[in-house]
Amino acid sequence: MGEKRTVSLVVNGTAYEESVETRLTLADFLRHQLGLTGTHLGCEHGVCGACTVLVDGLSVRACLMLAVQAGGADITTVEGIAPSKDRLHPLQEAFRDNHGLQCGFCTPGMLTTLLEFLRNNPSPSEGEVREAISGNLCRCTGYQGIIDAALDAAERLRGQDATARPHGGESP
């Protein structure tokens, strides 16, 4: 066993204080120590984007960050996007309505990446959406449904008030 440290952080609105090995990645910490297995690992070398989470509102590859580096951070994972157990976030609804997912493995990273993007750019062009997800690989959809979903979500979000935003929703 390697050296251990204690980290305090907030994930999806819940505060945790956990003892972690210093070499444990943030992704493995979220998945196996906190049981939040929605953050998926597709490559573990920062290319595929499936493990993207929001750290203090900014998208980060959880496979390239250590858990100990997240001390004091406010993290949003895919599990924290929906406003409640019965309701989906408009971005999630748009993914469902535009067939923006097939196997669903890249979906958590797509959602977190687009959540950040749409906050910063509420009225994107198709080209801007393409640029936003250019670091996220999808092997099933050919991306078309994801682009359609992102544009649809932007429209839905423009039409809704800000109170329905999820945890960690403040802009950086």
Add this chain to the structure above:
Amino acid sequence: MTYIGKNQKRLEDGPLLRGLGRFADAISFAGQLHMRVVRAPVAYGRLGRIDIDAAKDLAGVFAVWTAQDIMEIGPIPFRQVTLPGMERFRQYVLARGYVRYVGDPMAVVFADDPYIAEDAADLVTAEIEILAPCLDATGPVGAFEPGVPGEAGVVEKKYGDLSDAFARADHVIELRLKIGRHAGVPLETRGAVATFDPSDNMIRLYGAAKIPHKNRITIAAIIDHPVDRIHLHEGHVGGGFGTRGEVYPEDVLVCLAARKFKRPIKWIEDRRENLVAANHSRQQTHEIRAAVDARGFVLGVDDVFWLDQGAYVRTHGGAVSELTAAMLPGPYVWPAYRSVGHIRLTNKTPCGTYRAPGRFEGSFVRERLMDAIARRLGLDPVEVRRINFIAEDAMPFDRKVDALGTDVILDSGKYEDLLDRLLERVGYHRLKAELRRRRADGEMVGMGFAYFVEKSGLGPHDDVKLILDADGRVEIVTGTASVGQGVETVLAQIGADATGLPIEVFTVTHGQTDRIDHGMGAYASRATTMVGSAVHLAGRKFNLALRQAAADMLQATAEGLAITDGRIHRTDDPSGPAVSLAELGGEYFKAHGAPLTTEATFHAERMGFPYGIHLVVARIAPDTMAIELEKFVIAFDVGKAINPMLIRGQFAGAAAQGIGGALFEEFVYDEWGQPLATNFADYLLPTVFEVPKVEILLREDAPSPLNPLGVKGAGEGGITGTGAAIAAAVDDAIGGFGAIDSLPINPARLHQLVEKLGR
């Protein structure tokens, strides 16, 4: 309400959107050990002593195995096409005597923690006497081991009189064509978690995919365990594409270790392993000759090809070669034909199937050939295809070859009609003229298309159960699998129409061997045709069974009852007394002690054959040789579309994969057989920048006569013609006149070619 034909939103999406998917690595058990595979670092060598002492001594390590520890375990058998003499090239789960590719499992470490298992694996060393690897399937036959030639088998498909065809030919056209080595590469890597319960001798394997029922039987046989004491469980699967879900060494090892150690064993593959250990596919070289008459009609085709199988023959046996040879003629008459395929072993990762196996490759070869014939005779590529199509009134058309144990008889098709519709859709002649103008202005831009015949609905049968529970929900229990394609939604749509119940009452169970005895899985574009047809049959019975069960309660006969919006009521009094599904489910269970259940089996003797066309406009950037796909159109006849939205999704996704194989993805090796593409920086999956919007012309003009729904499969047709169509478009763009003879077309190769052509 009719659900078939509707863009029904998916039943699958809720948990996946919330991050609640049960993918393999989400499955854990208390007390589990983590397995890590130690893989061969060299391509070919005689395996000497493996030193496991340092690994065993590491704190947290429970055990280390080499082949010595499991000598009773035989190699992984074939589940498809077996050729004579092929057995000796099967893979043992841990290497014996020799290592034959970089990635060949040599040892496994079991530890309390996955990080420690990986540390320990790094401490395992092996003495290997390095031998010169064979890396070219087209050269002299290599050695599987000294004295054993590395040709695993030869496939031959033929019909008609070839010598007569060549004797009568006005033109003979010969080509040598190559398809590169690439693979399905699902975004989720493989994973396997096994548990063992000594009290009932039960092994359970989680992380199963594609064909759980078949794999159950295979694994039971390999580890000599009673079949009824092993169950496979499919959770969510992060993409299949032919690669995922075959029996691999790791699946066997976790089951074996769980039984031996009486502890849960978990193995999750990392990406580097995935790129060297999971099945590769595709790599073929063809030499093809066509005998053609003066008007462009092909009298006969003679083809020989070499398939670069890699180091072992895995579960598919000779299936990819057989499909290549059997389906290469595509939509054309070709009255005489022969294809001979050599399955050659090389010191690379073993090959299996990848979406449209044999058809991606064969379509590239066939359509490059048809383009070459058109050029030689001065015909438009459209015209040469018209001259050679199998006519609509010749259907069903006996291809006079067999594949996967069934005769290839094209069930229905209006080939020329679909081409006409596509040409009209894109404004072919206007587009062609416009591209000619742009080329004259100095642009490198061109158009190409490829026609292909796909296959679907491989039998022989599938079973389905429909069960009404006491809460009024209806469970569709199947032996199929979900690889992300939306099979739950499609089956629920079919079930809803057949039963007359609303779609919301259905849940769909798949991939659980303890829920239904038989299952054929999800591959070969078979789930909708085969399992969908079985759901249709079981659903009709279910409708009757519901009415029979309600008859007494409503003082009527079954014939006098109808089902509307989940209520069962008298036909002569639709708004009168009615029984709800929940009431009926509860009453039925009370009366019978078991839920109301109907079962059906759908049999199919033969496969159905959908068909389609890919049309591409490609523009090449002169400074970088980057290829931009300006236009990408797929025309496809699916017989009957159950859910057009999902079919479009299948096509768009498959097209993206085809673009990868045509332009970016390639498993390259150095001269010692070291793989050079072992991460996503070197193995290039298409990103959103490389994938254009795919236009889809979805047709239902030729329903299949082979099933009650008229459906044909849609899982593979989005990829089949991509390589051929992109090659033709790039060729047209550079004025190559057939110069594009291999895939993938990467910028470096294109640059050399353009230099050579003096463009």
